[in-house]
Amino acid sequence: MSYGKSVLAFEEFGFRPGKVERVVRETSKMVSVYIKLHLPNLPRPGQFLMIWVPDAEEVPMSVSGAGRRWVRISVLGRGKTTSKIQKLRRGDLVGVRGPFGRGFSLKGKSHLLVGGGSGVAALIYASKTISDQKKECVFLIGAKTSSELPFLREVKRLNQKLLMATEDGSAGYKGVVTDLVEPILIKKDFDSVMTCGPEKMMVKTVELALKHGVRVQASLERYMKCGFGVCGSCVLDPVGLRVCTDGPVFDGRILLQTDFGKFKRDAAGRRRPI
Ligand SMILES: Cc1cc2nc3c(=O)[nH]c(=O)nc-3n(C[C@H](O)[C@H](O)[C@H](O)COP(=O)(O)OP(=O)(O)OC[C@H]3O[C@@H](n4cnc5c(N)ncnc54)[C@H](O)[C@@H]3O)c2cc1C
Ligand code: FES
Known part of the structure; x- marks a missing residue:
């Protein structure tokens, strides 16, 4: 049986479960969260993810680092959702969509x-x-x-x-x-x-x-x-x-x-x- 386009659309636009691996305080206001998940392609610099945490909104976050099986987001606490993201701990689950958007062109030396x-x-x-x-x-x-x-x-x-x-x-x-x-x-x-x-x-x-x-x-x-x-x-x-x-x-x-x-x-x- 072929699921055709709907499966492709889900892969592209649907949530992937991500597991928090590590949380690092970068500054008095910024916290980085390392999330373990599988992405089909490495995000390009400048691309962003939509991050959902239970009991809060879904918010856009730039990719601040990535590998084949992990991404990092670095979050300033602004309101309800970003404060919840900053309080995530190792093992917590989040929903991740993306990567979305056009990144930076790195042409030139x-x-x-x-x-x-x-x-x-x-x-x-x-x-x-x-x-x-x-x-x-x-x-x-x-x-x-x-x-x-x-x-x-x-x-x-x-x-x-x-x-x-x-x-x-x-x-x-x-x-x-x-x-x-x-x-x-x-x-x-x-x-x-x-x-x-x-x-x-x-x-x-x-x-x-x-x-x-x-x-x-x-x-x-x-x-x-x-x-x-x-x-x-x-x-x-x-x-x-x-x-x-x-x-x-x-x-x-x-x-x-x-x-x-x-x-x-x-x-x-x-x-x-x-
Ligand atoms: C492409 C992109 C990349 C971003 N990357 C980062 C990042 O790397 N690190 C980081 O700390 N923040 C980033 N932001 C901003 C981040 O999405 C907002 O700070 C966050 O959504 C605030 O949500 P809140 O519930 O904590 O705050 P709220 O109290 O709901 O809102 C605080 C302010 O945040 C903005 N905001 C709220 N919801 C959204 C939303 N859905 N989309 C966009 N802005 C919103 C509004 O200007 C609002 O005035 C990015 C935004 C965009 C569009
Ligand atoms: S966020 Fe919906 S069109 Fe850009």
């Missing part, structure tokens, strides 16, 4: 990564892949204070150049991470810039990269329900791109024609200023 907040999760996986490909990478990470800077040891282990910015000056440069972007673009040639984090930070990074003639990609966090293009909750106005399937990684020039950095939709689909 030298890359500048600019991350803040939960956005560093997507970029750490990109930096690992860049390192595996023996390409060059400079990683700029920003946070309010030193205890909120994630993955510092991991970036150093990858042998990549790391520059930090903290708003209170407790580590690295005192100020916002985008202050570091222009000086490094002047000093060094990059084939591409990749950014993920708060939208205001990404807008500034995109503008600076384009000013210096460097290709730039930004990964967006917009409200998601289905994760694979049918519900419309993640749409970018006015062009109608869906962040879950056309993104979450977009070319910076395209984003500047949208509501990027200005508005985003809430759970009810209402446009809210950023």
Whole structure:
């Protein structure tokens, strides 16, 4: 008997059970959860998963690391679901859909990564892949204070150049991470810039990269329900791109024609200023 397309659709869009293998505190606000599960393909950097925990919502999470039989997500506690994810323990079960979306293009030999907040999760996986490909990478990470800077040891282990910015000056440069972007673009040639984090930070990074003639990609966090293009909750106005399937990684020039950095939709689909 052939189940044809319906089985394929379930494989692609249905839940897979995942078992929590390890939980690691990365910073005062971020926790990484290693989940054992079988994925047909290794996720690409920039792709995301829909994670469901019992008694909470299903939420999108970037892949922050992966192997053939495991994935890692790195979660900032924001509300009910992310707090529940942070409290998961070894042996707990979660539902996982995906990986979904288009990831970063890693074309070129030298890359500048600019991350803040939960956005560093997507970029750490990109930096690992860049390192595996023996390409060059400079990683700029920003946070309010030193205890909120994630993955510092991991970036150093990858042998990549790391520059930090903290708003209170407790580590690295005192100020916002985008202050570091222009000086490094002047000093060094990059084939591409990749950014993920708060939208205001990404807008500034995109503008600076384009000013210096460097290709730039930004990964967006917009409200998601289905994760694979049918519900419309993640749409970018006015062009109608869906962040879950056309993104979450977009070319910076395209984003500047949208509501990027200005508005985003809430759970009810209402446009809210950023
Ligand atoms: C592609 C993508 C990748 C992401 N990767 C990460 C990551 O690696 N680490 C991380 O900590 N966070 C990530 N997020 C954000 C994360 O999904 C939200 O923080 C989470 O859904 C909040 O849920 P909550 O119930 O804890 O909070 P709530 O109290 O329900 O909401 C807090 C805020 O989170 C946002 N949010 C809530 N539900 C969703 C949803 N279904 N989709 C998108 N945003 C939502 C809203 O802006 C809301 O104001 C990502 C989002 C997207 C779209
Ligand atoms: S989340 Fe449903 S269309 Fe993008």
